[in-house]
Amino acid sequence: MKHRTLRGVAALTLGAALVLSGCASEGGGSGDETSSSPSATDGASDAATSSPEDVAALESITVTGDPGAEPSLEFEQPFEVSGAAAISLNDGEGEEIAKGQQITMHTAAFSGADGSKLGSTWETESPEQLIIDDSLFPQLLDVVVGKKVGTRFLFANPTTDQTTGEPVTYLTVAEVTEVKTIPSRAEGEAVTPAEGLPTVTLDDTGKPTIEIPEGYEAPAELVAQTLIKGDGPVVTEDQTVTAHYTGMLLDGTVFDSSWDRGAPTSFSLQQVIPGWTQGLAGQTVGSQVLLVIPSELGYGAQGSGSIPADSPLVFVVDILDAQ
Structure with missing residues (x-):
């Protein structure tokens, strides 16, 4: 379904960037008349765990910023990974996150090509909701499930720039602010x-x-x-x-x-x-x-x-x- 995301690379600031490609119909649905479907690109077929080389690349990035505030990233450019990869930045101190629950999170996205910030929900004061299930990259499940509210993670996704058509890696840093269990169907x-x-x-x-x-x-x-x-x-x-x-x-x-x-x-x-x-x-x-x-x-x-x-x-x- 086409929904909720902004146009172009700005969509990568939102939860749609964390969802496996192929999870949405290309035919549209309820969605935004101006946005792309929430496909997450070419890393969808990657193994469930991030490669050691890609983990090392993510660990080389310096992430700074107080809890609750938008973090900043420092890294050598261009930044590249071979496939989708994620690392946990901390455990969090709130309620534990389980598969099947819905998280609320703030995200900020950066271009690996030049380090520019592509968008931030901290700036718009509009945190995103995301269901923690198998529609997500498995690398993300590894770094979210079992963590607690307040946890931060860093996600890298090699894809194609929607404007230039050139290969590029996008970096998303996120902080979970809430978790809740929602019903699986309408009840009433x-x-x-x-x-x-x-x-x-x-x-x-x-x-x-x-x-x-x-x-x-x-x-x-x-x-x-x-x-x-x-x-x-x-x-x-x-x-x-x-x-x-x-x-x-x-x-x-x-x-x-x-x-x-x-x-x-x-x-x-x-x-x-x-x-x-x-x-x-x-x-x-x-x-x-x-x-x-x-x-x-x-x-x-x-x-x-x-x-x-x-x-x-x-x-x-x-x-x-x-x-």
Whole structure:
């Protein structure tokens, strides 16, 4: 799914840079009309552990800065590694981090080519949320799982510069500020939907299947039908939401599904298509929502990847968390 990240290399300041390539559909989804999908580049096939040479290269970097403040990096340029690599900078002193939990973290990204800073969530005061699961580089799991809130890590990723097309290594330094366990599916009171809408059935895990009624025509206005009413706080349009979702065209083609990837995702409601912002704001955490989105509130005349131009979209979204 295309979501939440900024354009170009600035996206590497965010959690999307830490997610394995291939974890998101190239066809788009709820996402940001201006951003790239959260692929993490060419290191996805690397072994689960960082190579000794790459670890030594990371250990040669000087990281300075007080806990809670943005750190600075000093290193010889150009900085290069052979594959994705990560090292832990400290253990942290807060709650222990376990696989499957959601962390909140601050990140700053730097170019290995010239040392320039590409972006920082410390500067924007917008920490990111990330689910600690197998969608991440395994090298990251090695340095996060079992650590505690307050831990810092350093991650290096060889990739291709999105502007020049040249090989480059990006460096991301991160500090975990919070950890929490979130539900795996929507939970609450079932709501009887209006007649004539696409129907949704759930398997034992909560994964939805969507059936489009024969002859169904997309409405002219957004439909946001609550299917399960959660008892959490009301979602506002300025929040970052963690959700499981499935997206479908009216011909029944599923173009994106976090369920198929095996992990929910987090995204800002300020950086997704308008149908998501308008349809999820005002819902409650824990809810499941059916969205039928007119083309003009989706990807419009330009389409996106496997989504044709002027396509209405159907989504089922489980709202698991909002911050």
